[in-house]
Amino acid sequence: MRVRIFDTTLRDGEQTPGVALSPEKKLSIAKRLDELGVDAIEAGFPVISEGEQQGIKLITKAGLNAEICGLARTNKKDIDAAIDCGLKYIHTFIATSDIHLQYKLKMTREQALAKAIEAVEYGKAHGLQVEFSAEDATRTDRTFLKHVFSEVAKAGADRVDIPDTVGYSTPQYIAEITKDTIAATKLPVSVHCHNDFGLAVANAISGIQAGAACAHVTINGIGERAGNASLEELVMALQCLQFDGQKWETGINTKLLYETSKFVSNLVGIKVQPNKAIVGENAFGHESGIHTHGILNNPLTYEPISPELVGRTRWLQVGKHAGIHGISAMLEEYGVKPSEDQLKQILDKVKGIGDQGKQVTEVELLSIANEILSEHPIKRIxxxxxxxxxxxxxxxxxxxxxxxxxxxxxxxxxxxxxxxxxxxxxxxxxxxxxxxxxxxxxxxxxxxxxxxxxxxxxxxxxxxxxxxxxxxxxxxxxxxxxxxxxxxxxxxxxxxxxxxxxxxxx
Structure with a gap:
């Protein structure tokens, strides 16, 4: 089954505190996303500023393969701003949960529904593809949510989206309301999951298992608060894991995942945590002697996927947990081949440094080896x-x-x-x-x-x-x-x- 990847790095991702992208930076990221193979790019929120509009116009004129979408509230001003940017596809939204209606919008349920229908009809009247989101869907009364989605479908919406706006859902619940929405609309359904409880990717997968055709994601999972569902984690989970015997396909070139992750990280100024799945620095790093021994015999012993599949290479770290096999493999990378007795001496010194609470770098390892072997094997190129x-x-x-x-x-x-x-x-x-x-x-x-x-x-x-x-x-x-x-x-x-x-x- 093919899953549609809707990337919102340039919209929801840019809403990360401290992140602001110039029009040129937006375009450069959009080009990378297009090369990666995403199906749709949410280029921004046109109405918020002139610079935002400039960036979106650059993207719409770039001739990319991905569909280009813009965010719009359920009012004509927002939709007109999207049209002025040359967009043919809008993602329009209004909150439907009682807490948002009472404290943010100061509206009744009926008023919010009327605004939703009006926006969909206005967008369709102007020849746009319209995806409608019921903001804070997972905290919305379930019966009312089904009613809203049913009515916007009748108004002509092309797609509907279920946003877990504050990451409040569980995989079980998002599966249930995904089934509700499919039954109520007969339309393609998207899930837009936030990571406030660390469940964004799990919730997105659960929605897809329940029949959702699309997931909204960001590179490195960036976004407001704890961020969004991470593109690289979702794509690799769908591709590699078995869910009741079912596998899903995406159009993503997985070998570009690490490169794209680094590019976005550098451009937005947000460092990826070392232990992050797939693209974190330590995702394919090994120190433990037990692990490195297994990896050297068969990588699948301690790696669920080949690092090359996502554009990575594995690496070994020496330290107090290291073993003979790992140290031997690291030294061999430099053409150094100690005897068994020499290896044991090297390992003892490495563990001694580690026991002092110090990290052992390749520099120290080679220095120790040179001292014990009394040779200097590295050619200075x-x-x-x-x-x-x-x-x-x-x-x-x-x-x-x-x-x-x-x-x-x-x-x-x-x-x-x-x-x-x-x-x-x-x-x-x-x-x-x-x-x-x-x-x-x-x-x-x-x-x-x-x-x-x-x-x-x-x-x-x-x-x-x-x-x-x-x-x-x-x-x-x-x-x-x-x-x-x-x-x-x-x-x-x-x-x-x-x-x-x-x-x-x-």
Missing amino acids: VQLAGFSVSTGIGTMPYAFVKLNIDGVDYVGTDYGVGPVDAALSAIQKITGEITKVRVKEYKLDSISGGADALCEVTIKVEDAYGNVASAKSIGEDIVTTSVQAVIEGINRIMFKKTLKQKKIGS
């Missing part, structure tokens, strides 16, 4: 040939960087909010083009006091394929130390890539 920075009051920090990559010199320059930012931006200008590596995380710590304090910089870099490497540098000068850490990280990730290519070619 990228060499820092020179760099300089200039900064001061009244002038924007500027950096010049010269790198030698596999014997070829490259030069990069850039400005930044500070000298470190400028230097790292200049490096990324070179490595982003040549090696497709970018800085993912940057952490600065002071490890001694006084005027001659030492600083410690830890970075994590990532390539275009999701491979990650970390590095650390210690020094007196923050800029120099930061640059050295980044170069070290780039070398490590490129060395990993080189070894993988050799293995594939052998």
Whole structure:
């Protein structure tokens, strides 16, 4: 069975506190959503501002494959604003729960129903596709909800939507009212679930099991309060899990899920929590010795799906929970192959660091291995040939960087909010083009006091394929130390890539 994916990242997602998107940013996200394969994009709420209208107009003129929709309250002004933006599809809504009618709208049930019918008829009279939402449906009197949906269907609505506006429903109840709505309207039904109790995806799936044809979702589950049903979680659950023997299909290119998640996260400025399903940093990360041993023998032992299915790669972490097999596999990525006795010595040192409450990075692991093996196996593909920075009051920090990559010199320059930012931006200008590596995380710590304090910089870099490497540098000068850490990280990730290519070619 095919499920329609209605993405509201640009409307409900933008209502996340602290998020505001320019017209150009809206367009760039819409293009990514279209590439991802969503069926419909709710581009915004046209009546709220001129900038919102500009963004929606850019999207409607972009020639995207997805249907483009705009939100409108049940009044002619809102619907006219949508028409002026070139929209052919509106999502119109009015609250139907008694608490909203009494305290927000100051209306009777009959008045709200009349407004709903009027809006649907007005939209249809202007040649629009109309999807009607009964806001706060899950707290609406069940008999009245069925009556509202029945009447808007008679008025000509093309679709109806059941919004769980404050995430108040349970999977069982949303299934029941979904069946009510299908019976009352004979129309395609959507479910729009919020995550206030952490049940948004579960509720959306339950609605679909009960016959809903469409789910309203957002990338990374962003939205007001606790957010909306997460597109990536819903899509992968429908595709991979068995529900009474039934599987559902969507038009989503799942291999673009992680890339789209990162793009939206960076653009809206909301970091994805590490333990978030599918797209969280830790979703395919393993430390426990028991887990890594299982993963190395057969990934399905501790991974329900292949990370490549969603554009990810798995990664292993060393620490107090690590085992011989995981450490051996990590060292092998760098071409380091200790004996069993040497591996045990390395593992003992790793566990000792972990027992002190410290995280063991790849840098420490390789340092420990080098110490025990008395060798330095990492080839430096990228060499820092020179760099300089200039900064001061009244002038924007500027950096010049010269790198030698596999014997070829490259030069990069850039400005930044500070000298470190400028230097790292200049490096990324070179490595982003040549090696497709970018800085993912940057952490600065002071490890001694006084005027001659030492600083410690830890970075994590990532390539275009999701491979990650970390590095650390210690020094007196923050800029120099930061640059050295980044170069070290780039070398490590490129060395990993080189070894993988050799293995594939052998």
